[in-house]
Amino acid sequence: MGDVLAGAATGVIRGRNDVPPRFRPPAPPRHFVGRDAELDAIRSGVTLLHGAGGAGKTALALKWLWERGSGDQLHVDLGAHDLGRVLRAFGLGADPGEEQAVFRGLVTRRQFTLLLDNADSAEQVTPLLPASGTVLVTSRSELDLPRAHAVEVGPLTDDGRLGRLLDLSYVELPERQARLYRLCAWEADAFGVPVAAAIAGESECDVEDALDDLVEKSLLTEVGDDAFRFHDLVRAHARAKRYQ
Numbered sequence: 001m002g003d004v005l006a007g008a009a010t011g012v013i014r015g016r017n018d019v020p021p022r023f024r025p026p027a028p029p030r031h032f033v034g035r036d037a038e039l040d041a042i043r044s045g046v047t048l049l050h051g052a053g054g055a056g057k058t059a060l061a062l063k064w065l066w067e068r069g070s071g072d073q074l075h076v077d078l079g080a081h082d083l084g085r086v087l088r089a090f091g092l093g094a095d096p097g098e099e100q101a102v103f104r105g106l107v108t109r110r111q112f113t114l115l116l117d118n119a120d121s122a123e124q125v126t127p128l129l130p131a132s133g134t135v136l137v138t139s140r141s142e143l144d145l146p147r148a149h150a151v152e153v154g155p156l157t158d159d160g161r162l163g164r165l166l167d168l169s170y171v172e173l174p175e176r177q178a179r180l181y182r183l184c185a186w187e188a189d190a191f192g193v194p195v196a197a198a199i200a201g202e203s204e205c206d207v208e209d210a211l212d213d214l215v216e217k218s219l220l221t222e223v224g225d226d227a228f229r230f231h232d233l234v235r236a237h238a239r240a241k242r243y244q
């Protein structure tokens with residue numbers, strides 16, 4: 001079934017016009033630095049941003065959308081958002097077998113600039129790609145996507161700017177968050193709330209709130225259900241704070 005037919009049959013035309021807030025891309029991290037070449041490499045059409053976990057693919061996509069993206073923007077986290085839920089948020093219903101076509105019809109018709117975040121496979125992404133328009137896809141794998149222009153997101157190199165920007169965020173932290181930031185940075189890899197609570201000697205409940213605030217401030221990354229991880233350069237910044 002073609003996009004237009006799928007859309008017409010299931011009510012794309014009648015769906016709500018604006019992008020529901022939870023599917024709008026958030027602002028990029030305040031301490032975003034570098035990536036000039038990668039930002040220049042993103043263009044209209046389909047761009048695949050691929051690189052290791054925590055390299056900065058989502059941050060890069062958000063930065064580009066914030067600065068250079070146009071029109072209405074739709075952010076779908078393929079790792080977390082169920083497609084049916086996205087459609088329902090637009091007031092659309094679809095049978096499970098038709099969801100991908102209805103989604104494609106929605107994006108095509110509304111000319112959304114689309115961010116498909118955390119893609120696992122080409123099979124997951126390809127049925128969602130509109131016939132035209134701008135789509136950013138992030139993945140830890142170099143997916144074989146039709147029409148896509150691939151941009152590798154390698155390790156972030158530090159030219160000193162990141163440290164200065166992180167300092168600005170750090171000095172604004174309430175003491176509990178600042179302490180947690182310094183202490184948890186001694187974990188070399190991902191850690192959960194119980195570990196952070198043990199390190200800080202605080203209740204899991206208090207620590208969970210503080211960790212969520214650090215994620216909100218882009219100082220910490222949530223990497224799964226209640227699992228957190230520092231970007232390597234952020235971890236180095238946090239560790240250095242122990243000695244200041």
Ligand SMILES: Nc1ncnc2c1ncn2[C@@H]1O[C@H](COP(=O)(O)OP(=O)(O)OP(=O)(O)O)[C@@H](O)[C@H]1O
Pocket residue numbers: 029031032033034035051052053054055056057058059060118138139140156162218219220221223230231234
């Ligand atoms: N250019 C940058 N400048 C400053 N901080 C950055 C930059 N890129 C990423 N970060 C920080 O690094 C952390 C990880 O970045 P991000 O979530 O974008 O990684 P990712 O590649 O999307 O990871 P994943 O594969 O787990 O989705 C975040 O805290 C983010 O704020």
Ligand SMILES: [Mg+2]
Pocket residue numbers: 057058059117118138
């Ligand atoms: Mg990401």
